[in-house]
Amino acid sequence: MILEYNKERIRDIYDLPTNKDLIIRELTIATEPPVQAFVVFMEGLSDKTIINRDILKPLMLLSNIQETVKAHLLIDYVQKSLLPGNQVTSHSTFKEITEGVNYGSTALFIEGCNQALVVETKGWEHRGVDKPQNEMVVRGPQEAFTEMLRVNTGLIRRYVRSSDLTTEMIKVGNTSNTDIAVMYMKNIANDKLVKEVKRRINSIKQTV
Secondary structure (H helix, E strand, C coil), rough: CCHHHHHHHHHHCCCCCCCHEEEEEEEEEECCCCCCEEEEEEEECHHHHHCCCCCCCHHHHCCCCCCCCCCCHHHHHHHHHHCCCCCCEECCCHHHHHHHCCCCCCCEEEEECCCCECCCECCCCCCCCCCCCCCCCCCCCCCCCCCCCHHHHHHHHHHCCCCEEEEEEEEECCCCCCEEEEECCCCCCCCCHHHHHHHHHCCCHHCC
């Protein structure tokens, strides 16, 4: 099945399930007959409100019409008739698709289609990122980390737009269960050093 192959390729590219930033959401497009599909987007870069409103809702709820669409025409039909977003493009290579996902767009894969649709969904679900109060720089980004973990991981991904950037989530503390994100480039980072970092973080679980 084309859909399962594409899903496995995405999992391999983004090192799932290790990487916790990439979200895969399976769905059924309510055409006649129903068609299986899935969307891919990056946690912290994409606006979930836009995804729910402009992608999932139209495909799952508003496309329930008694019209048969041939498989080779389905991608064009979905793009022109079911998705209300202004910026929707079709791509046939994983390089083009992942570039869009890494910039905050959402990719839609449909069963039986050898192309994917990339929908503009960049957005922020939080307050604006402030300038750093300490360690001011003359050149470079004027943005500081905040107290919100997913804001910080998204901030890093805005500047490191790579499929090799992996985020692992670890909980620390028996009472607080504080989330910690360990981010590294899987094609560059030393595996032994990454394991040592995670080992040291895990070692403090019993004392916090």
